[in-house]
Amino acid sequence: MAATNPETVSTEEFSTGETMQESMGMSYAEEIETVIAGMAEEQKVMVAQNEAGHLWKFKYGSVEVFVKLTGETDDDTFTVWAYVLKLPAKNEPQLMRKLLEMNWMSTMESHFAIVDEQIAILATRTVAELSPGEVSRSITIVATLADDNDDVLQAEFGQ
Secondary structure (H helix, E strand, C coil): CEECCHHHCCCCCCCCCCCCCCCCCCCHHHHHHHHHHHHCHHHCEEEEEECCEEEEEEEECCEEEEEEECCCCCCCEEEEEEEEEECCCCCHHHHHHHHHHHHHHCCCCCEEEEECCEEEEEEEEECCCCCHHHHHHHHHHHHHHHHHHHHHHHHHHCC
């Protein structure tokens, strides 16, 4: 993975109903980089690109946030996630209940899940009609909720 230079990325405002291609020809990858450049601590962003798509990793508060874009077609996916707690955990039945209750009303378009033996918060969708506002909102929601909840969950349920 190589670090990007966030200073070369400009930030632009778009209406939330406009898709990336309609808004000055900006690609999904460029919009993701723009959002991340404004959020990443010390402007440090790791980026990888291969035939499976793009993967970004950046630090936000006390968590690492990952963003994956599989491509630019309508069938490709845009996924944002951050790990908040390693498993196994103390009192897992109580933890699972708490996470399900949080999924109901406090995670907005994201949700908690088990990924690679860890609790993660994530948001995913296809890129069909994906707007710049949705890209920004998904990354912001996941990063903020993960940062707000990781220390609390680790203190209560961590081993």
